[in-house]
Amino acid sequence: MKTHGNLKFAGWLLAMLVCLALGACRQSPQVQAIDRGYAFLAGIQRADGAICDTVNPLFDIWETVEAATAIWNCYGDASDPVLTKALQFLKTNENKDGLLCHNVKCRKDYCLETTAEYVILLADIAGKEVVQTRMEVVKKLQKTSGEWEIWNPDVLENKAFPSVTAFVLAAFQSAEMAPLYPDAAWAWLIAQQNAAGNWGATWEYYGCTAYALWPVLRALKAAHSPASKEAIRKAIDAIDRDQKESSYWDATVENNPKKVSRALQTALVVNALPDIDAPKALQVTTNGIHFLLAQQQPDGHWDGGNFPIPNARYNKSEYVFATARAMVALHPRLGLNR
Numbered sequence: 105m106k107t108h109g110n111l112k113f114a115g116w117l118l119a120m121l122v123c124l125a126l127g128a129c130r131q132s133p134q135v136q137a138i139d140r141g142y143a144f145l146a147g148i149q150r151a152d153g154a155i156c157d158t159v160n161p162l163f164d165i166w167e168t169v170e171a172a173t174a175i176w177n178c179y180g181d182a183s184d185p186v187l188t189k190a191l192q193f194l195k196t197n198e199n200k201d202g203l204l205c206h207n208v209k210c211r212k213d214y215c216l217e218t219t220a221e222y223v224i225l226l227a228d229i230a231g232k233e234v235v236q237t238r239m240e241v242v243k244k245l246q247k248t249s250g251e252w253e254i255w256n257p258d259v260l261e262n263k264a265f266p267s268v269t270a271f272v273l274a275a276f277q278s279a280e281m282a283p284l285y286p287d288a289a290w291a292w293l294i295a296q297q298n299a300a301g302n303w304g305a306t307w308e309y310y311g312c313t314a315y316a317l318w319p320v321l322r323a324l325k326a327a328h329s330p331a332s333k334e335a336i337r338k339a340i341d342a343i344d345r346d347q348k349e350s351s352y353w354d355a356t357v358e359n360n361p362k363k364v365s366r367a368l369q370t371a372l373v374v375n376a377l378p379d380i381d382a383p384k385a386l387q388v389t390t391n392g393i394h395f396l397l398a399q400q401q402p403d404g405h406w407d408g409g410n411f412p413i414p415n416a417r418y419n420k421s422e423y424v425f426a427t428a429r430a431m432v433a434l435h436p437r438l439g440l441n442r
Contacts, residue, residue, distance in 0.1 A: 133397055134434045134435075137396075137397055137400050137430075137431075137434055138178050138431050138435060140400065140404035141174070141400070141404050141405065141427050141428075141430065141431045142174075142175060142179070142186070142431070143404050144403055144404030144405045144427060145174070145186065145424070145427060145428070146186045147403075147404075148424075149186055149189060149190070150193075152193050152196075153168070153189035153190050153191075153192050153193030153194075153196075154167075154168045154193050155167060155168050155172070155186075155424060156168060156171075157420060157421050157422075157423070157424055159419075159421065160418070160420045162206075162411075162418070162420050163206050163207055163411075163420070163425075164208060165193075165197055165204050165205060165207050165208060165211070165218060166206040166207070166215070166217075166221075166425075167424040167425055168190050168194060169194060169204070169218055169222050169225065170221065170424070170425055170428040170429065171190060171427075171428045172187055172190040172194070172225060173221060173224075173225050173428065173432065174427070174428035174429070174431040174432050175190070175431075176225060176228065176229060177431075177432050177435055178431050178432070178435045182229055191229075194222060197211045198211075199211060199212055199213065199214055200212075201214070201241045202237065202238040202241075203219040203238060203241065203242075204218045204219050204222050205218060205257075206218045206258070210256075210257050210258070213255065213256075214255055214256075215254060215255065215256040216242065216245070216252055216253075216254050216255055216256075216268055216271065216272055217254060217267065217268055217271045217319075218256075219238070219275070220242075220271035220272050220274060220275035221271065221275075223235045223238055223239060223242075223275040223278060223279060224274060224278045227275075227278035227279055228278065232278065232279050232280045232281075235275075235278065235279045236281060238279075239275060239276060239279040242272060242275070242276075243276075243281070243283055243284055244284075246283050246284050246285055246289065248285060248288065249288060249292060250269070250285055250287075250288030250289040250290075250291060250292030250293070251268070251269045251289070251292045251293075252264070252268050252269050253268065254268045259308050262306045262308050262309070265304075265306060265308070265309050265316065266293060266296040266303040266304070266316050266320055267303070267309055267315060267316040267319050267320065269293050269323075270293060270316070270319035270320040270322065270323040270324075271319045271323075273290075273293070273323040273326075274319060274323050274326075277323075277326050290327050290331070290332065291331075293323065293324070294324070294331050294332060294335045297335050297338060297339070300313075300342055301338040301339050301341055301342030301343075301345075302316065302317055302339065302342050302355075303316035303320050304316060305355070305356065305357050307357055307360060307412040307413065307414060310364050310368075310411065310412070310422075311356050311360060311362075311363055311364060311411075311412035312353075312355055312356045312357070312363070312364055312369050312372075313346075313355045314355065314369040314372035314373045314376075315372055317339060317343065317372065317373060317376045318372040318376045318429075320339075320376075321336060321339060321377070321380070322375075322376065324336055325379060325380065336380065337382075339376075340377075340380065340382050340384050340385050341384070343373055343376075343384075343385075343388055344384040344387075344388055347388050347391060347392075348366075350391050351391055351394070351395045352366045352367075352369070352370045352392065352395045353366065353369045353370050353392075354366045354369060356369075356412070360414060362409075362410040362411070362412045362413065362414070363410065363412050364409040364410065364411070364412065364426075365406075365407050365408050365409030365422070365426060366395075366399075367395075367396060367406045367407055367408065367409075367426055367430065368406070368408040368409060368422055368425060368426040368429065368430075370392045370395050370396055370399075370433075371392075371396060371406065371426060371429035371430040371433045372429055374389055374392040374433035375429055375432055375433050377389045392433070393433070393434060396433060396434060399430075400430070404427075405423045405424075405427045406423065406426040406430040407423055407426060408421065408423045408424070408426030408427075409421075409422055409426075410422060
C-alpha cells in the first residue's frame with residue numbers, strides 16, 4: 105500500500121511538471137502556491153477518483169469534496185480531469201436521497217456537513233436546480249428550535265455543534281431556498297457564540313475554534329441582520345486578538361496530544377474572512393496569507409497535523425484538508441475566475 109512518505113518524490117516531480125504546464129512561472133507567489141497544491145492533490149488521487157489521506161482514508165468522501173471544491177474555486181474548469189474524476193467518485197457514493205456521508209463505509213447514511221459542502225459545490229458548477237431536491241430532504245431534518253444535527257453515524261456526542269447548522273444554512277443559500285424555520289436557525293446559531301467571540305471547539309470537529317468560525321461566518325454574512333453583524337464584529341475582534349505573532353492561529357482543545365496544525369487553523373480562519381469589510385479582517389487575512397505561503401511543503405502540500413481522535417488506534421493526518429483549504433484561502437485575492 106502506498107504511503108504519504110513514498111509519494112513525496114513522485115508528488116514533487118509531478119508538481120514540477122504540472123506547474124510548468126499550468127504556467128506557474130507567473131509572478132504571483134499565490135498563483136504558484138495554488139498550482140503546486142493542485143499538482144500534489146492530482147498526484148495522490150486514487151484510481152476511483154478519491155483524493156484523500158493515502159494511509160488512513162477515514163474521511164475519503166469528505167476530503168474529496170474539499171479537494172474538488174478547492175480545484176473548482178481556484179480554476180473554474182468543469183472539464184478538469186482531476187475534478188471530473190473526483191465528482192464521479194462522489195456521485196457514485198451518494199445515498200438514495202443524493203446525500204453524502206464522510207466515508208464510503210457509511211455511504212448509505214449521511215453527514216450533513218459533507219452533504220452541505222457537496223451541495224454548495226454542485227450548485228456552483230451546475231446551478232441551483234441540481235441540488236434543490238437534495239435540500240428538500242435536508243429541510244425536513246431541521247429541529248423546531250432552529251438547528252440541525254449532523255447525523256454522521258460516527259459522531260455520538262455533540263451532534264448539533266454550531267458548524268453543522270452553519271454548513272446547512274450556506275447550502276440553502278447556494279440552492280436559493282429557505283429552511284423551514286429560518287428565523288429560528290439564525291437565532292440559534294447566533295446564540296451559540298460564546299463570551300470569547302467564537303463558537304467553541306470539540307475533538308469531533310477538528311478540535312479547534314477555527315473550524316466553526318469558517319462556516320459560521322460564511323453563513324452569517326448572508327443574514328444581514330443587526331444581530332448577525334454584531335456577532336461578526338465580536339468574531340473579528342476574537343480572531344484579531346487570537347492571532348499569534350501577527351501571523352497564525354493555534355487554538356486547539358486542551359489536553360489532547362493530537363491536534364491539527366497551525367497551517368490548517370490559519371487556512372480555516374482566512375477562509376472565514378473574505379467579503380468582510382473591516383480593517384481588522386483585512387490585516388489579519390494579509391498576515392495569514394504570508395504565513396500560509398511560508399508553510400507550503402516542497403511537494404506542494406500543507407501539513408494539517410492530526411485529527412484529534414482520542415483513541416490510540418487511530419492516526420489520521422490532515423494534509424488533504426489543509427491543502428484544499430489553503431488553496432481556497434489564497435485564491436480570492438488572485439483575480440482567478442471567481
